[in-house]
Amino acid sequence: MDFSLFTDVSSILFIVLFGLITYTIIKQCRRPSGMPPGPRLWPIAGNMLSITGKHNLIEAFRELRRQYGDIYSLKLGSSWIVVINGHENLKDALVKQGDMFSDRPDNFFFTRLLQHQGIIGSSGLLWKESRFFTQKTLKDFGFGKRSLQDKIMEEVTILLKTIENTKGETFTLKPLIQGVFSNIVTSIMFNRRFDYDDPQMMKIRDMLHEHLTDSEFSGILDAIPFLESFPGDLFHAKRLLTVERKLDEFIQKCLDEHKQTLDENNILDYTDAYLSEMKKRQKEKDSVFSERQLVRICRDILLAGTDTTATNIRWAILHLICKPEIQERMFLEIQEVIGLERPPEMNDRLEMPYCDAVCNETMRVSNVAPLSAPRSTRGDVKFQGYRIPAETIVYPCLDSVLFDEKIYPNPEEFIPDRFLEGSKISTAMTKLNIPFSLGRRSCPGDVLSRQELFLTIISLVRRFKFLPPDGSGPPAKKRIFGVIFFPAEYKLRAILRN
Numbered sequence: 001m002d003f004s005l006f007t008d009v010s011s012i013l014f015i016v017l018f019g020l021i022t023y024t025i026i027k028q029c030r031r032p033s034g035m036p037p038g039p040r041l042w043p044i045a046g047n048m049l050s051i052t053g054k055h056n057l058i059e060a061f062r063e064l065r066r067q068y069g070d071i072y073s074l075k076l077g078s079s080w081i082v083v084i085n086g087h088e089n090l091k092d093a094l095v096k097q098g099d100m101f102s103d104r105p106d107n108f109f110f111t112r113l114l115q116h117q118g119i120i121g122s123s124g125l126l127w128k129e130s131r132f133f134t135q136k137t138l139k140d141f142g143f144g145k146r147s148l149q150d151k152i153m154e155e156v157t158i159l160l161k162t163i164e165n166t167k168g169e170t171f172t173l174k175p176l177i178q179g180v181f182s183n184i185v186t187s188i189m190f191n192r193r194f195d196y197d198d199p200q201m202m203k204i205r206d207m208l209h210e211h212l213t214d215s216e217f218s219g220i221l222d223a224i225p226f227l228e229s230f231p232g233d234l235f236h237a238k239r240l241l242t243v244e245r246k247l248d249e250f251i252q253k254c255l256d257e258h259k260q261t262l263d264e265n266n267i268l269d270y271t272d273a274y275l276s277e278m279k280k281r282q283k284e285k286d287s288v289f290s291e292r293q294l295v296r297i298c299r300d301i302l303l304a305g306t307d308t309t310a311t312n313i314r315w316a317i318l319h320l321i322c323k324p325e326i327q328e329r330m331f332l333e334i335q336e337v338i339g340l341e342r343p344p345e346m347n348d349r350l351e352m353p354y355c356d357a358v359c360n361e362t363m364r365v366s367n368v369a370p371l372s373a374p375r376s377t378r379g380d381v382k383f384q385g386y387r388i389p390a391e392t393i394v395y396p397c398l399d400s401v402l403f404d405e406k407i408y409p410n411p412e413e414f415i416p417d418r419f420l421e422g423s424k425i426s427t428a429m430t431k432l433n434i435p436f437s438l439g440r441r442s443c444p445g446d447v448l449s450r451q452e453l454f455l456t457i458i459s460l461v462r463r464f465k466f467l468p469p470d471g472s473g474p475p476a477k478k479r480i481f482g483v484i485f486f487p488a489e490y491k492l493r494a495i496l497r498n
């Protein structure tokens with residue numbers, strides 16, 4: 001028998017296979033032409049190794065910026081990611097070319113968890129109409145108006161009483177403060193508040209918090225989607241999906257109650273307003289209004305509106321414990337402008353530049369959403385001399401502005417005076433303070449959140465002196481990163497001033 005024929009065929013097969021593998025490896029290790037620069041690509045791993053091994057993702061991104069400049073690219077799993085740094089670049093992308101940079105990507109987080117619904121997860125017409133309606137309705141329900149101030153102050157008054165009950169003993173702020181902001185949101189959405197120790201709401205708040213911390217795992221699942229079916233739920237996919245389902249169930253229950261009581265001549269809250277609009281539009285063929293969309297919008301507002309502002313306040317108090325002289329300077333201004341009797345109002349802010357500067361510095365240094373929320377390019381985009389292909393994931397790196405050493409020397413330090421120009425608030429500096437991102441997709445809760453921060457912090461400092469626990473030094477300013485930056489849990493004491 002002649003074996004040479006087999007040998008020839010197998011040699012050819014071997015060469016073809018070898019060629020194919022080599023070609024695939026070379027292709028995997030090359031950036032598409034026109035892509036922004038970035039670290040060397042490795043077969044299969046792409047750039048995964050460039051972001052692992054650092055304390056957190058933000059540290060890794062800061063280091064990459066130092067090496068590759070303001071705009072760089074990374075390949076994580078099968079996705080290309082472009083990271084945009086610096087105020088001018090962010091303005092160019094999110095404002096000037098906002099149309100091209102305003103979609104959300106297709107990945108585990110947006111496709112599986114958010115199902116491209118609600119406001120945070122949707123794109124195109126669904127997003128545009130839902131966001132427009134929501135912003136308009138929230139304005140009608142008091143964003144920027146007195147009625148909202150009253151709601152905030154109602155919750156803050158209960159918070160003050162609860163803190164007073166600690167009688168100078170050591171406590172933790174987190175569970176109290178979360179209740180304040182979830183109640184403000186639920187009263188706007190469902191015209192309803194819950195006791196801080198309401199077991200159902202406590203569970204919801206824990207789930208919201210868990211979602212924002214656990215979402216670090218969803219980053220891994222975004223890059224490598226098949227890990228979702230890994231046995232044992234190692235990457236928390238099932239856990240995250242369960243949280244979503246439970247949030248939906250809670251909101252659906254509130255919604256069902258509203259459907260029974262809806263009176264179109266007496267709209268009491270956002271849910272009523274949405275249901276009424278949905279009815280009006282039911283004859284429209286392509287109406288984006290649906291019960292499912294309403295549930296997902298309420299879920300977004302509850303999630304985005306609770307832990308974010310609560311985290312801001314926890315950062316503020318932590319910094320104030322570390323710098324008691326700032327508390328005293330605020331107290332003097334509060335005494336002078338508002339006094340100790342009447343409740344604070346938003347209009348007071350104009351006459352309180354130092355407290356305003358404290359709020360600005362809190363929002364900056366908290367750096368709550370350092371990577372904003374990822375966007376996706378609608379088509380091929382020309383941007384700052386690069387060509388970014390359609391459906392590339394884009395991270396608007398707000399951290400690059402909020403912690404830019406050139407704008408804010410020693411950025412980790414809490415220095416409210418950065419926002420002052422003589423005795424006035426500096427508009428040039430406040431313009432650069434962009435914790436809510438920029439452009440048409442920036443945070444629609446910014447007005448509410450600024451009001452909550454100002455009214456809460458003023459009320460707290462007017463009533464209490466905040467100190468570390470007896471016999472210990474100031475708490476450590478340790479950051480924990482999930483989807484947002486949290487301060488590690490800390491203990492404190494609040495001593496009544498008056």
Ligand code: HEM
Binds near residue numbers: 120308309442449
């Ligand atoms: C400290 C407080 C807050 C911070 C720092 C913050 C920050 C942000 C950021 C950076 C985004 C992403 C924008 C983008 O895609 O570029 C966002 C989106 C969003 N935020 Fe906030 N937020 C805060 C509070 C709130 C509150 C109180 C609400 C609701 C009442 C809210 C509702 C939303 C919603 C619905 C979106 C999605 C917007 C969209 O996709 O069009 N946020 N927020």
